[in-house]
Amino acid sequence: MSVVKHFRELRVYHEAFESAMQIFEYSKQWPKEERYSLTDQIRRSSWSVCEQIAETWRKRRYIAHFRSKLTDADSEAAETQSWLEFALRCGYITQAFFDELDAAYEKVSGGLVNMMANADQWCISCSQVREDGAEYEVTEGLTYPRTPTPTNMGENNISASSA
16 A cells, blocks of 8 residues: 555545546536536536545644545535436436446545544644754644743833833
8 A cells, every 4th residue: 555645646536536527528518508507516516526635635734624624525525416316317417327427426425434534544643743853842732932022121112001
């Protein structure tokens, strides 16, 4: 098993992208009156699965965000399946095409659910961060550098109480 370094290497991304491209190509044949409804909606939801997976990859620093984005991707996959069913019932796609893409989105959904269930294996979590030899301790929660408070205000500075 190789280490995934980019979201494009994820099987769920690849499957979702290929499926979205099939939908795009196939939907070019749909009636023009569907351009701003079914065609637009199914393209958007299928593309959004890919976009959510890409965003998820960048959210690996935080397990809660990671799971949230995976949930969004899974929701978009389900929306795409719903639009596919409308396309089937309207006669715009064949049963075979529906079955193929419905199965593909089930596979994508299964992969996303698996990633959610094993988020700790996917997320970036380490106790030390290294940068050119410098070591930083990572503590629970976010910490920010504190702005130093001047110890000597000087004679020309006006204090808050005198303003």
